[in-house]
Amino acid sequence: MMPEKIAKILCIVGARPNFMKIAPIMRVFSQHEKTIAATLLHTGQHYDAAMKKSFFEQLHIPEPDIDLGVGSGSHAMQTAEIMLRFEPVLDQLKPTAVLVLGDVNSTISCALVAVKKGIPVIHVEAGLRSYDRGMPEEINRVLTDQISDLLFTTERSAEANLLREGIASERIYFVGNVMIDTLRYNLDRAAEPGMLFSAAGEAIDQAAFNSGYGLVTLHRPSNVDNPDNLKTLLTRLNSISEQLPLVFPVHPRTVQRIKEFGLENLLTSSRILRLPPQGYLQMLGMMKHARLVLTDSGGIQEETTALGVPCITLRENTERPITVTEGTNTVVGIDPEKIQASVDDVLATGGKRGRVPEYWDGEAAERIAQVIIKWAQGRIIKTQEAG
Ligand code: UD1
Numbered sequence: 117m118m119p120e121k122i123a124k125i126l127c128i129v130g131a132r133p134n135f136m137k138i139a140p141i142m143r144v145f146s147q148h149e150k151t152i153a154a155t156l157l158h159t160g161q162h163y164d165a166a167m168k169k170s171f172f173e174q175l176h177i178p179e180p181d182i183d184l185g186v187g188s189g190s191h192a193m194q195t196a197e198i199m200l201r202f203e204p205v206l207d208q209l210k211p212t213a214v215l216v217l218g219d220v221n222s223t224i225s226c227a228l229v230a231v232k233k234g235i236p237v238i239h240v241e242a243g244l245r246s247y248d249r250g251m252p253e254e255i256n257r258v259l260t261d262q263i264s265d266l267l268f269t270t271e272r273s274a275e276a277n278l279l280r281e282g283i284a285s286e287r288i289y290f291v292g293n294v295m296i297d298t299l300r301y302n303l304d305r306a307a308e309p310g311m312l313f314s315a316a317g318e319a320i321d322q323a324a325f326n327s328g329y330g331l332v333t334l335h336r337p338s339n340v341d342n343p344d345n346l347k348t349l350l351t352r353l354n355s356i357s358e359q360l361p362l363v364f365p366v367h368p369r370t371v372q373r374i375k376e377f378g379l380e381n382l383l384t385s386s387r388i389l390r391l392p393p394q395g396y397l398q399m400l401g402m403m404k405h406a407r408l409v410l411t412d413s414g415g416i417q418e419e420t421t422a423l424g425v426p427c428i429t430l431r432e433n434t435e436r437p438i439t440v441t442e443g444t445n446t447v448v449g450i451d452p453e454k455i456q457a458s459v460d461d462v463l464a465t466g467g468k469r470g471r472v473p474e475y476w477d478g479e480a481a482e483r484i485a486q487v488i489i490k491w492a493q494g495r496i497i498k499t500q501e502a503g
Contacts (some may be wrong), residue, residue, distance in 0.1 A: 121150070130159035130162065132162050133414070137241065159186050199226075227263055242260075269290045270292060292476055299423070306397055306401035306404055332353060333411045334346075334366075339450060340369060341373060354383070358387065362388050403416070417439040421439040
């Protein structure tokens, strides 16, 4: 007979995109509480209420059992600080495995500490590749995948990437997309964007927003840390807003850069609604009703594909090619003419229709739990046989 709680899984979150991904995993793990004991650790990479607390509340994520409280810093500082603070926690908890998500600094930091202590690493959202090593996330992805024992993928191209990098196929499981589990689970609760418009009062052209708008997000270092690129992008957004009013929730990194580079004057039009970072349900509602979305986010490329809303990606590449081949995404880069042509096309034709990719069906977290249970049972059997 199997002992109860065969798998003690230490789940790691750090930054905003991790929170949407952990919500269905924690929910499903709690439904398997006889076999899986889940502990939640937050590194503290994102800490502002708007970047953390509101997601935990809206998505009913349990409060983390442990908060390392690392905060912001350079990549080296942040990564090193997480590793230093994580090590004693790991020594104390001795989990069966550490589960990490996505590609943020918290992902690689905790995975690296765990693997060096002989604790298996489970990577959710493995195998995505932009093939752009200038992106900090690309480094985090490649390295985390190399040291993971179980790799869960969201699209089939990810498995091909992993196999090319020498990862054994028996470690790879195509399970679908936990971020889309969250989207489907919460779609009926999405906030109506009209409320945000009326709250803005006379600062915006109410009639224009109520007859259709575009949604903008920008936070990639390559776009916002470079003054020329940021100015080019904001200038183009300013002129697009004359065609289609734009809602722009601004990431803290971008807020800082806009101020530092003196670009505030590009966002003062009554056809641009500049907002602080929004909660999950507010973003979901704004995406759902938008005529188009302009973004450099990875997750939003997937969410717009799931919603069937046209997405124009302001990057030169994507690590999520299925959003282009099957979904509603067009990768245009930051050339102002190309952005304009893509906006014109979407406004004239309604944009790509797309279809929802395989296994983006709301059941990814359950598939993950099933694989983990079987894997943990296999380990126990092997240990018993060896002993
Ligand atoms: C991080 C991730 C990125 C992800 C993004 C989502 C890495 C390498 N990058 O980028 O992949 O798409 O999160 O948001 O892990 N700040 C605040 N409040 C906070 C958090 C950050 O004001 O709660 C400010 C700080 O000044 C900080 C800056 O934002 O220096 C950047 O934060 P950081 O976590 O380093 O990277 P992100 O740009 O958020």
